[in-house]
Amino acid sequence: xxxxxxxxxxxxxxxxxxxxxxxxxxxxxxxxxxxxxxxxxxxxxxxxxxxxxxxxxxxxxxxxxxxxxxxxxxxxxxxxxxxxxxxxxxxxxxxxxxxxxxxxxxxxxxxxxxxxxxxxxxxxxxxxxxxxxxxxxxxxxxxxxxxxxxxxxxxxxxxxxxxxxxxxxxxxxxxxxxxxxxxxxxxxxxxxxxxxxxxxxxxxxxxxxxxxxxxxxxxxxxxxxxxxxxxxxxxxxxxxxxxxxxxxxxxxxxxxxxxxxxxxxxxxxxxxxxxxxxxxxxxxxxxxxxxxxxxxxxxxxxxxxxxxxxxxxxxxxxxxxxxxxxxxxxxxxxxxxxxxxxxxxxxxxxxxxxxxxxxxxxxxxxxxxxxxxxxxxxxxxxxxxxxxxxxxxxxxxxxxxxxxxxxxxxxxxxxxxxxxxxxxxxxxxxxxxxxxxxxxxxxxxxxxxxxxxxxxxxxxxxxxxxxxxxxxxxxxxxxxxx
Numbered sequence: 001x002x003x004x005x006x007x008x009x010x011x012x013x014x015x016x017x018x019x020x021x022x023x024x025x026x027x028x029x030x031x032x033x034x035x036x037x038x039x040x041x042x043x044x045x046x047x048x049x050x051x052x053x054x055x056x057x058x059x060x061x062x063x064x065x066x067x068x069x070x071x072x073x074x075x076x077x078x079x080x081x082x083x084x085x086x087x088x089x090x091x092x093x094x095x096x097x098x099x100x101x102x103x104x105x106x107x108x109x110x111x112x113x114x115x116x117x118x119x120x121x122x123x124x125x126x127x128x129x130x131x132x133x134x135x136x137x138x139x140x141x142x143x144x145x146x147x148x149x150x151x152x153x154x155x156x157x158x159x160x161x162x163x164x165x166x167x168x169x170x171x172x173x174x175x176x177x178x179x180x181x182x183x184x185x186x187x188x189x190x191x192x193x194x195x196x197x198x199x200x201x202x203x204x205x206x207x208x209x210x211x212x213x214x215x216x217x218x219x220x221x222x223x224x225x226x227x228x229x230x231x232x233x234x235x236x237x238x239x240x241x242x243x244x245x246x247x248x249x250x251x252x253x254x255x256x257x258x259x260x261x262x263x264x265x266x267x268x269x270x271x272x273x274x275x276x277x278x279x280x281x282x283x284x285x286x287x288x289x290x291x292x293x294x295x296x297x298x299x300x301x302x303x304x305x306x307x308x309x310x311x312x313x314x315x316x317x318x319x320x321x322x323x324x325x326x327x328x329x330x331x332x333x334x335x336x337x338x339x340x341x342x343x344x345x346x347x348x349x350x351x352x353x354x355x356x357x358x359x360x361x362x363x364x365x366x367x368x369x370x371x372x373x374x375x376x377x378x379x380x381x382x383x384x385x386x387x388x389x390x391x392x393x394x395x396x397x398x399x400x401x402x403x404x405x406x407x408x409x410x411x412x413x414x415x416x417x418x419x420x421x422x423x424x425x426x427x428x429x430x431x432x433x434x435x436x437x438x439x440x441x442x443x444x445x446x447x448x449x450x451x452x453x454x455x456x457x458x459x460x461x462x463x464x465x466x467x468x469x470x471x472x473x474x475x476x477x478x479x480x481x482x
Contacts, residue, residue, distance in 0.1 A: 002284035004054045005235065006277050016274040019264045026260040029053060030253050035170050040250035043202045044333050046236035048167035051108055071107060071138055075117035075446075082450035083121055084128075091129035092365055092460050093469040099132035101191075101462070102151045106140045108161030109198060114446050118157035118193055121449050125459050132466060140164045141172070145179045153189035153465045154180070156196035156341075158443065162333070163199055181336055185433030189465025190340065193458070194443035197384065198345040200334035203249050238289050263288050328417050330387045340432045342439050343391030347415050349383045355442075356406040357426060360398045364471050366429065366438075366464060367399050369456035376403065377453055382444035385415060385424050393476035396428040400457075427457065429464060429473045436465045436473065 009025050010017055033049035103119040119136040126132035165173040184190045243255040266287035267275045332338035357377040359367050370377050402424040427440040438461035442448050463469035
């Protein structure tokens with residue numbers, strides 16, 4: 001991370017950084033990232049801006065897909081082999097016509113290693129069953145009105161953050177968002193897996209958040225457009241944590257540029273007026289990023305503190321009980337998308353953590369794969385919970401959810417401010433205009449893509465969004481709207 005940040009700051013490319021050079025770069029970035037001239041940068045804007053500012057790998061550095069090579073686009077061969085071996089042989093419905101799916105693997109926040117495998121899985125599912133053909137892209141510019149005319153569905157492969165946005169081009173951002181919404185609402189389909197819901201959300205302003213019990217409190221753990229993304233995530237978190245002096249969850253120009261002076265002072269320990277790239281890299285942790293907390297440096301000791309609680313649990317993780325994870329104070333930054341996809345990420349139990357599936361819609365063809373099993377389906381994967389104010393059965397037809405009764409009490413306590421109804425859906429469908437949406441929350445770990453029931457569930461969900469599998473997609477709870 002340090003060399004990339006240094007390269008972005010060293011504008012005259014002389015191999016050294018001066019205080020004036022660093023401050024001028026911060027001033028330029030503020031003007032570029034605050035494209036709407038609001039006078040402040042949110043976590044979402046910081047994530048997008050840093051992602052755009054940091055140097056990207058040269059074209060051709062990664063194989064597969066189309067578009068900019070900002071992410072690894074090639075799944076590991078052993079994961080592909082395991083996935084192919086688990087593929088279902090046939091699709092539950094015959095396609096009404098040839099179908100085409102566009103997989104988008106762009107992550108503007110946390111970059112999951114399983115993204116290339118998720119895209120390849122969609123490709124192989126369509127190829128094996130003849131249900132569709134697939135194009136994989138990592139370029140959000142491919143989401144445009146003209147290009148989308150050739151497709152029947154979009155699949156979001158763990159997209160995070162503001163994945164469609166161009167922080168330097170408001171018009172391009174608006175056009176992509178418009179094309180995306182109109183594509184689905186006109187009668188096409190949208191599928192998504194795992195971190196597709198970890199997009200377009202951030203902490204509410206501090207003045208409007210409350211701690212449990214109604215007491216005012218500052219929003220904790222700001223996420224911006226999604227969980228911290230590769231190099232951009234830790235830097236965005238550092239900007240906000242160290243620069244947000246008035247606790248309003250955004251950085252004014254003075255707060256933002258002031259960090260250049262603070263950080264430079266810590267980097268230039270000899271007060272020489274010049275910091276080389278080697279010196280920058282050596283001092284980066286501590287000057288810009290805080291060192292890892294003690295608990296992350298000693299996982300064995302942390303795990304031993306909770307090991308006695310394993311008795312009686314169907315699953316267990318060494319994740320510590322919640323302390324300061326913060327209240328459920330996230331707000332959507334693109335409400336139309338937040339509602340379309342069905343909600344946004346709040347918290348996750350760590351992997352390994354056994355989760356037992358509850359089948360909420362047993363008559364649906366989409367849940368038929370789980371009825372073939374001799375016992376309830378159990379999975380080890382990172383498991384999401386959703387923000388209370390966006391996820392609702394009034395908006396969704398829930399297919400599967402966490403069997404909360406099978407979780408042990410110690411694991412339940414790891415979520416701060418849980419839902420009172422303990423309703424944590426794992427997959428769902430919904431209508432949006434004339435279009436259809438399917439989402440499945442598991443898919444963090446590569447091992448998920450080698451589980452046949454999951455692949456069959458995904459196949460049926462995609463045939464639903466393509467319009468080939470007819471199912472009851474009315475909300476689970478009638479008479480309301482969230």
